[in-house]
Amino acid sequence: MTTETALPDFTIAPNLQPMAEDARLKAFENLGFGTLFTDHMAVILWDADKGWHSAEIKARGPFSIDPAASVLHYAQEIFEGMKAYRAPDDRILLFRPEENARRFARSAERMAMPEIPEALFLKAVEELVKIDAKWVPEGEGSLYLRPFMFASETFLGVRPSRQYIFCVIASPVGPYFKGGGKPVTLWVSEDFTRAGPGGTGAAKCGGNYAGSLLAQAEATRRGCDQVVFLDAAEHRWVEELGGMNVFFVMDDGTVVTPPLSGTILPGITRASIIKLCGENGLNVVERPYSFDEWKADAQSGKLREAFACGTAAVIAAIGTVRHAGGEFVIGNAGTGLQTETLRTQLTSIQRGQAPDAHGWVKTVDLG
Ligand code: PLP
Ligand code: COI
Numbered sequence: 064m065t066t067e068t069a070l071p072d073f074t075i076a077p078n079l080q081p082m083a084e085d086a087r088l089k090a091f092e093n094l095g096f097g098t099l100f101t102d103h104m105a106v107i108l109w110d111a112d113k114g115w116h117s118a119e120i121k122a123r124g125p126f127s128i129d130p131a132a133s134v135l136h137y138a139q140e141i142f143e144g145m146k147a148y149r150a151p152d153d154r155i156l157l158f159r160p161e162e163n164a165r166r167f168a169r170s171a172e173r174m175a176m177p178e179i180p181e182a183l184f185l186k187a188v189e190e191l192v193k194i195d196a197k198w199v200p201e202g203e204g205s206l207y208l209r210p211f212m213f214a215s216e217t218f219l220g221v222r223p224s225r226q227y228i229f230c231v232i233a234s235p236v237g238p239y240f241k242g243g244g245k246p247v248t249l250w251v252s253e254d255f256t257r258a259g260p261g262g263t264g265a266a267k268c269g270g271n272y273a274g275s276l277l278a279q280a281e282a283t284r285r286g287c288d289q290v291v292f293l294d295a296a297e298h299r300w301v302e303e304l305g306g307m308n309v310f311f312v313m314d315d316g317t318v319v320t321p322p323l324s325g326t327i328l329p330g331i332t333r334a335s336i337i338k339l340c341g342e343n344g345l346n347v348v349e350r351p352y353s354f355d356e357w358k359a360d361a362q363s364g365k366l367r368e369a370f371a372c373g374t375a376a377v378i379a380a381i382g383t384v385r386h387a388g389g390e391f392v393i394g395n396a397g398t399g400l401q402t403e404t405l406r407t408q409l410t411s412i413q414r415g416q417a418p419d420a421h422g423w424v425k426t427v428d429l430g
Pocket of ligand 2: 143144145306307373374375376
């Protein structure tokens with residue numbers, strides 16, 4: 064539940080030393096993921112006595128926090144990932160931002176943190192996009208937005224912090240994977256798991272990602288782009304990738320995706336794809352799908368396509384799957400028709416190049 068108290072006003076203090084125009088445009092020529100940042104950030108503080116206060120837009124820069132700040136010890140931290148796109152008519156669009164706000168509130172609840180009201184979350188994001196609007200690239204790029212919140216109280220006791228910092232930073236990005244739109248190769252981790260029943264798998268908390276890094280490093284060592292996690296209880300059911308959900312397209316037009324069982328992140332891209340698949344006449348089934356079934360379906364040809372999806376990666380075809388016992392290829396290891404169609408449909412809506420029949424897109428008021 065979000066509380067409907069009056070929202071604090073933002074103090075706006077523009078960066079007096081923004082990046083030079085020519086340096087920015089040069090950096091735009093070769094955008095990767097998460098290395099370049101805009102001139103500003105949004106910051107809002109919370110403490111147990113005052114609630115949300117001191118909302119600011121200011122120059123992006125370091126925080127000063129005490130070495131005993133509880134986030135540094137007990138990892139009370141959550142985040143979101145969303146994007147702003149430049150439409151052909153130069154409007155700047157956000158894709159389903161209220162879904163990110165709601166998921167952020169659910170993550171906060173799970174991590175015993177205060178919920179930021181949806182309207183305040185959205186205002187922080189929009190104020191940042193507004194002041195850094197020139198950082199939203201044209202063409203294939205987008206402005207990746209990273210709202211996050213962490214426990215800032217100076218205290219080593221193990222209980223929820225009584226102080227938090229909420230912040231939004233922004234990073235112009237190109238493709239998430241180095242290969243651009245090429246099909247990705249996955250490593251199935253049969254030893255490490257990401258989340259167990261009753262754990263934090265459905266929350267977007269930093270700790271989930273810390274726990275995935277060793278498995279991801281193993282994937283990289285095996286020449287793979289991403290790790291696939293199986294369930295913690297049986298090491299049998301496909302759950303999701305380190306930072307993406309996964310879909311399987313069968314030869315009869317059925318599309319299978321693991322259910323939201325509490326151990327995977329409820330992806331906003333995932334929910335949007337389920338909707339688009341239905342409209343495309345595909346039959347989406349949210350059900351447990353085992354690694355054995357995956358291997359057998361790829362081998363028999365029943366599985367035609369598979370793809371990973373998320374805000375950062377959008378939709379990435381899965382070409383090859385490696386595991387301790389060998390590897391297999393999906394379809395002809397290329398990008399299948401359904402994957403390509405969904406990618407075009409989704410990105411066209413996100414970028415304002417196609418009608419937004421679902422009301423998914425929000426125009427940022429740059430006024
Ligand atoms: N699963 C994980 C673990 C993620 O980190 C992400 C990315 O945010 C997703 C799935 C996809 O979620 P979304 O589509 O909302 O970006
Ligand atoms: C996203 O897609 O927004 C993610 O958070 C995935 C990854 C960059 C952590």
